[in-house]
Amino acid sequence: MKRMKKLFALLMTLAMVMGLGITGFAADTTNASIIINDIDDATVKYIQIVEPDTSSSTGWKLSDSYASVITGANVTLQDIIDATADNQDPGEINTDGKLGAALEALRETVLKNGTPVTGNTINNITSAGIYLIIPEKTGWTYAPTLAYVPVNSTETVQAYVKGAPDQIQKSIEQQSVGKDGIVKYTVTVKYPFISPNYTNASFTISDELTNGKLVVDSNHLFSVKVGNNDLDYTIVDNKAPVNNATEYSIKISQYDSSKAGQTITITYFAQYTGNESAALSNEVKSSLKLTPNGTSTETDTKVIIHPSKATIKKYDVNNEETVLKDAEFQIYEYDGTNENLGKGTLVDTKQTNENGELVFYNLDATKHYYIVETKAPSGYKVDSTPKALTDAEITQQPDRTEPDGTKVIEYKCTDFGGGIVKVPNTTMSALPSTGGMGTTLFTIAGCVIMISAAGLFFATRKKAN
Structure with a gap:
């Protein structure tokens, strides 16, 4: 296979040389087109950097407008010819090595002054040579692409551009989090296009948590893959x-x-490590140093999720204005079914304040909860019946971009119970009377008997004396 490729490269070189020779003896009758593949909805511009020259020994020359930029990058006409001959398809030219630097140096010139392409096809090409093609689309980076049109060609040349979105993406499996909750993140970004001649090029991914910390153990792995394979990385x-x-x-x-x-x-x-409904925020950043001078191109995506909460208010059943302090409640997590109401896992215990309220913070809006009163205020009865809380609702906010260019994805949630959950309390009843007249009559009768007995005793004693 390698021998065949070398042979083909040699034949391509000979073909170019023959093509160059033809330019010295006959007029160029080229009428070709270039189809540019894989541009999607990008806009495209192009320039011609190599054109026929019948006075040259090679039959070609660097286009006058761009020759100084190309030679300034230590690239010669022969370097470009060799790069063209190394490819099996005249539309796929190897732009690695020092040629890449020269093409990058022409990027801004092409985008500013190049000829626009309608759709994805350059039609009616009447000059043989080599064309530099630069696609452009917001949020994407494209590698420079060269296309070679042979002398006197009337064929369609296929050019294949390489590009990838700049924006790093981040997603989360659940859109809320509770106390000590663990969430899974997924970060995706395209493997960048970097010319090998960029010795200072690098691609870095950084991630920072607010109100959270990494969990890395045998059950929670940190994984980096490209495609389906592990990707080697450096700290x-x-x-x-x-x-x-x-x-x-x-x-x-x-x-x-x-x-x-x-x-x-x-x-x-x-x-999650936050307190009292603090948001869990996670900002991931990609930094691509692609240009020869090491300038960084950065993209940021921030994902924000919020815990929910439940507010309980205790009041006298006969007067809602009479709020009750020191009522104790417990909140439990359960599966949301009626048969398991009262069989959940304890999450927190709190007492009402002087306003008769308490707040259970850091509840996961994706879960289900119920409350139980465990202690009543003085003079009131405990109502130990489990009360299910209406589930919270999660809403994804419209995506926004911060002034520094950071893309923000945020999820917010309502409170459990739909707001303040009001729980009435009844006072303790007085002990009921039991047994008819009670002991009063017997007490009086006893006293009369005792007085009569005492009087009889003293009368009998006096008579005896």
Whole structure:
């Protein structure tokens, strides 16, 4: 296969040389077109960087308008011819090595002054040569693409561009979190296109948690893959993805152009550490140093989720204005079914304040809860019947972009119970009377008998004396 490729490259070189020779003896009758593949809805512009020259020994020359930029990057006409001959398809030209730097140097020129392409086809090409094609789309980066049109060609040349979205993406499996809850994150970004000549190029992914920490153990793995295979990475600034860390930063260890365009997927777990309904925020950043001077292109995505809460208000059943302090409630998590109401797991215990209210914070809006009164205020009866709370509702907010360009994805939730959950209390009843007249009559009768007996005793004694 390698021999065949070398042979084909040699034949292509000879063909170009012959084609170049033809330019010296006959007029160029080229009438070709270039179809640009894989641009989706990107806009495209192009320039011609190599054109016929009958006075040259090669039959070609660098276009006058761009020759100084190309040679300034230490690229010669022969370098471009060799790159063209190395490819089996005249539309697929190897732009690795120092040629890539020259093409990058022309990027802004092409986008500013190049000829626009209608759709994805350059029609009515009447000049043989090599064309530099640059697609452009907001949020995407495309590698420069070269297309070679042979002399006197009337064929359609296929050019294949390579591009990937700049924006790093982040998703979360659940849209709320409760006390000490663990959530799973997935980060995706396209493996970038980087010319090998960019010795200072790097691709870094950084992630920072607010009100959370990483969970990394045998049941919660930190995984980095490209496609279905593990991706080797290097720790940046000692920010390793280890248990209890609040941030990590990694970069591709060794760039592999064959992986360009594939999806890098990072999965990991984080535990909520916030207090009193503080949001769990997670900002992931990709940083691509692609240009020769090492300038970074960064994209950020922030995912924010909120815990819910439940507010309980205790009052006298006969007068709602009479709020009750020191009523104690417990809140339980359960599966939401009637048969398991009262059989849940204890989450928290609190007492009402002077306003008759208490708030259970950091409840997971994706779960179900019920409350039980365990202690009544003085003079009132305990109502120990489990009371299910109306579930909270989660709503994804419209995506927004912060002034620094960070894309924000946020989920908010309502309170359990739909607001303040009001629980009335009844006073303790007085002890009821039992047994008719009670002991009063017997007490009086006893006293009369005792007085009569005493009087009889003294009378009998006096008579005896």
